[in-house]
Amino acid sequence: MSAHPPKARPEALAERVYQALKDDIFAFRLMPGDRFSESEVATRMAVSRTPVRQALFRLEREGFVDVWFRSGWQIKTFDFAWFESLYDLRTVLECEAVKRLCALPAPQCAALLDALSQFWCASAPLADGLVVSQHDEAFHITLVAAAGNPEMTRIHAELTEKIRIIRRLDFTRDDRISATYREHAQILQAIFQQDRATAQQILTDHIAVSKAEVRKITLHRLQQARLQLTE
Incomplete structure (x- = not known):
């Protein structure tokens, strides 16, 4: 048997990142207008950029973040x-x-x-x-x-x-x-x-x-x- 624990599925990683970012937004640890990069989130959550990107695009569809293709992501300002x-x-x-x-x-x-x-x-x-x-x-x-x-x-x-x-x-x-x-x-x-x-x-x-x-x-x-x- 392998001594290494099984790797989390990509969908599970993306879900974990999504929930963590949403919690940060709802708790105002991430404020409206705050900007950040995919790399910053990936480093903080110890995952690759792929699940981070999947989570962020999901949050964008739901209206919580905006993407700036040349300068990362931004928490959406309140409308x-x-x-x-x-x-x-x-x-x-x-x-x-x-x-x-x-x-x-x-x-x-x-x-x-x-x-x-x-x-x-x-x-x-x-x-x-x-x-x-x-x-x-x-x-x-x-x-x-x-x-x-x-x-x-x-x-x-x-x-x-x-x-x-x-x-x-x-x-x-x-x-x-x-x-x-x-x-x-x-x-x-x-x-x-x-x-x-x-x-x-x-x-x-x-x-x-x-x-x-x-x-x-x-x-x-x-x-x-x-x-x-x-x-």
Whole structure:
């Protein structure tokens, strides 16, 4: 038997590099506008340039990086108009999901959303903004998935992935964390009461505040967020 461990498959290496770079982008270890070369990434991750290039082209297709053929790669700068358009689409999909949930028999709806109710209405609030942001994302994904339309769920999951990088900034302040708990509980209560208009209004306002926060984001705030997320 060979004493050497088997080499990782090229696809596995590319996936590992892709996930590591995406984590760096989401954690703001790589900031919008940062430039780097394939060789720098390959050296840092102890792989060849081929899986690095595959990972970077995948990230380019997803809108996270730009390629500069003469000067390497760059983390894509924020296009705030694009993010706001995604928030608008998110509002449309989630309001439709609420409409469908309110039309379900009350016991069925309660069963579908029981885990959300336990977390947002019956558990002690968490203080860690990063963890709360993950639960917030799961809350909205679950609402749409519970409505039972696979295509709505797929499209919503895709846009959720695209806004994750900027959405996390909404949970670097204690008041926004508290508001998220309160508003999520109100949305669930209105759904359980089959009060579609109230649930949709609270949800729309809830997303609108997050959208407004996007407009306030500056490079200075991004730098602050990087410090907070790495403390």
